[in-house]
Amino acid sequence: MLSVRGLSAGYGGLMAIRSVDLEVNAGEWLALLGPVGAGKSTLLGVLAGLVAARQGEIRLDGEDIRQLPPHRRLRRGIALVPEGRRLFAGMTVRENLMAGTHALADPAMRRRNLERVCELFPVLAERGRQVAGTLSGGEQQMCAIGRALMASPRLLIVDEVTLGLAPMVVESLFAALAELHRQGMTLLTVEQNVPLVLAHADRGCVLSGGAIVLEGPAGILRDDPDLPRHFIG
Ligand SMILES: Nc1ncnc2c1ncn2[C@@H]1O[C@H](COP(=O)(O)OP(=O)(O)OP(=O)(O)O)[C@@H](O)[C@H]1O
Ligand SMILES: [Mg+2]
Structure with missing residues (x-):
């Protein structure tokens, strides 16, 4: 590849x-x-x-x-989850995840990806409205991976x-x-x-x-x- x-x-x-x-x-x-x-x-x-x-x-x-x-x-x-996560600390989990979809035009695809990310990391669904900067370290890492996955990477x-x-x-x-x-x-x-x-x-x-x-x-x-x-x- x-x-x-x-x-x-x-x-x-x-x-x-x-x-x-x-x-x-x-x-x-x-x-x-x-x-x-x-x-x-x-x-x-x-x-x-x-x-x-x-x-x-x-x-x-x-x-x-x-x-x-x-x-x-x-x-x-090609999606990168960078060292140190680089989340938008002042934005919510959901906003961070949606920021990962800017490369996608299809709203149905965005919804599907959000579902898949929340399936993989259920805590991100529970914490959707929480400001990303207040997540635990592990949750932040999940959010960073989730954001990368939102772009449908291969x-x-x-x-x-x-x-x-x-x-x-x-x-x-x-x-x-x-x-x-x-x-x-x-x-x-x-x-x-x-x-x-x-x-x-x-x-x-x-x-x-x-x-x-x-x-x-x-x-x-x-x-x-x-x-x-x-x-x-
Ligand atoms: N933005 C930068 N400006 C100048 N030098 C840099 C920059 N980023 C990395 N370096 C230098 O390039 C070399 C490789 O750094 P890099 O971050 O790629 O290593 P790494 O293998 O990821 O290390 P680590 O395990 O500590 O994350 C190091 O000597 C580092 O100091
Ligand atoms: Mg490094």
Whole structure:
């Protein structure tokens, strides 16, 4: 579905990702791993169109999308749940969710998506009128995922969904992602909890110093003796 070749990006004099090759197949869950500062969020940002690529190609279903702005990539099915959630804190849960549908013209589709999101996260239906900034951390994360789902994505990209959350909340968020995966959603997730994500994902790849250093099926990567080395220092 998504094919990335020789992708580089950075900030000023800093190259944050260097010559990254990446494939995400339709229906699979790919876990992007790597230490702090490895360039994971930068890579996701480049895929979503929020960070400019300096080199390389990004193809969605074979078509080069590198020049497309974020809203047009969203319309083609790439939705990002950004690091730190980035909800509209002063708006209600429902308003946040509806903000995710701006790429959709069809009101029936909006209603259907709202139903599906509320099915996946019933608490969002209960809290529809609550101001998003007053939700718990876990509820905010659900709202951020829900907002991304409102755009009918085919590829859901999620950056550090579990950051700072209690184990039980982490578990329920992963259960929701697993349910989406079961329904056929293609997932690309960045996650610090390596054992947790490799227990769910189909495949993993490790980004370190802006480059992919290791990749493979989740079950094999989990036991790779080289894996821990990439997270130290
Ligand atoms: N907006 C920015 N301006 C300048 N440098 C940046 C910016 N965003 C990220 N960087 C730098 O780019 C490098 C990669 O950062 P990035 O956020 O992509 O890493 P990450 O793998 O997501 O890290 P973390 O696990 O901490 O979220 C880091 O050295 C970081 O300081
Ligand atoms: Mg990050």
